[in-house]
Amino acid sequence: MALLATVAIASPDPLTPFTLLLFPALVAAAKILGLYEGDDQRIRKTTVEELPRLAQLGALLVLGIWLGDELLIGGPAGKDQALLLGAVFIVGSALGRRSARTLTNRGRPPERCLFVGDELSYDRLQSIFDRHDLPADLVDRVPIADLVDRVPIADLVDRVPIEETMVDGGFVGTADADALREVIARAGAHRLIIGPHGLSNAATFELLEAARAAGTRVSLLPDMLEVVGSSVDFDDLYGVTLLGVRHTTLSRSSQRLKRAFDFAGAALVLVATAPVMAAIAVAIRRDSPGPVLFRQWRIGREGEPFTIFKFRTMVDGAETLKDSLRNLNEAEGLFKIQHDPRITRVGRWLRRSSLDELPQIFNVLLGQMSLVGPRPLVGDEDGRILGVRRGRLRLTPGMTGQWQISGGARVPLEDMVKLDHLYVSNWTLWGDLKILLRTVPYMLARSSQ
Secondary structure, eight states, X not given: OHHHHHHHHHOSSOOOGGGXXXXXHXXXXXXXXXXXXXXXXXXXXXXXXXXXXXXXXXXXXXXXXXXXXXXXXXXXXXXXXXXXXXXHHHHHHHHHHHHHHHHHHHXXXXXXXXXXXXXXXXXXXXXXXXXXXXXXXXXXXXXXXXXXXXXXXXXXXXXXXXXXXXXXXXXXXXXXHHHHHHHHHHHTOSEXXXXXXXXXXXXXXXXXXXXXXXXXXXXXXXXXXXXXOSOEEEEEETTEEEEEEOOSSOOHHHHHHHHHHHHHHHHHHHHHHHHHHHHHHHHHHHHXXXXXXXXXXXXXXXXXXXXXXXXXXXXXXXXXXXGGGGGGOOSSSSOOOTTOTXXXXXXXXXXXXXXGGTTHHHXXXXXXXXXXXXXXXXXXXXTTOOGGGGGGGGSOOEEEOHHHHTTGGGSOHHHHHHHHHHXXXXXXXXXXXXXXXXXXXXXXXXXXX
């Protein structure tokens, strides 16, 4: 479709029958890149994660057309045609895959997930399922002890090396495959999520094999990744794998790259939204007395305070009423009231659409904020974050970030700090782009509520 659209728009040359060879070639290349394999392994099936591989596939398509232009399109392929082809293919493929996933999820019952592990990990996972519209349900929890047999060491010395088992007071813990099959069948589970536990590698392997034998998908919830994040470097020492943990501070080149990206993006957004911001300013002045902009001290990078700019969404002097409304606070560690009586009519619409955040573009241009980064907190909220967790301040705070697209005010302060820590530990420019792309549908979903 991308090739047909490109030729129709930008090429005077007709397609030749040899063009049909591109379709099996693209399917084979997509298979090699893993574009048909990932959905079974993931609960959250997102097209955004696939954009780099779709870009690689688009580059291969452009290269193929460029090298075989006379054979495929009956004439030379110019630079403009090639660039248009790549852009149309990437956008069209991403939209097509997203639409296909949406249609598939509508006609399929939610995936039933059974959690094996401790209650705390289950509760945290359940809160994520509750906050987000996932094509899956977390249906039940099974304690790890229910799936483990305690066998005397003397009975296993000839079967399993002692160093590969979990020894507890003369007993060895081994996975009970029959019990696992029973609980999977009883719960009607499609996927088994295995949480952090004290089982040995051998016992964990037995659990995985039993789940696979039952035809169940398996996901692991490692506790280590909550500390170091997912951006680790796998270091293979001839059969022994080490995980290289990255620094939590950006190199100078990365800082300059992020700053250049922020400045260019903020300038484009300012030009594009200037008429909207002017209209909002007029609406605020007509709706209630007071200034158009709301200014507030926030804690920035390395703990330096700065003045944040937002469109005023509350009555003038709303901060002085805060103490009298603390009994209505609905957030844990943060001050958030869903139906705050201080919010004006225009302010309610601005908050629902997140347009009240637009003036923070000026904070980005001034270098006080970033397009993507940790949430900037007010002084009393920041004061609750102590010790090593203040490492979240190593990056410039952002207009949007993991906290916002993960549920905003519904995410407790403790979880917000963890999200910020993982963002700082795993920063990449592509990661910022993904968050920006996910912010748009999040804002649209909020404005439609």
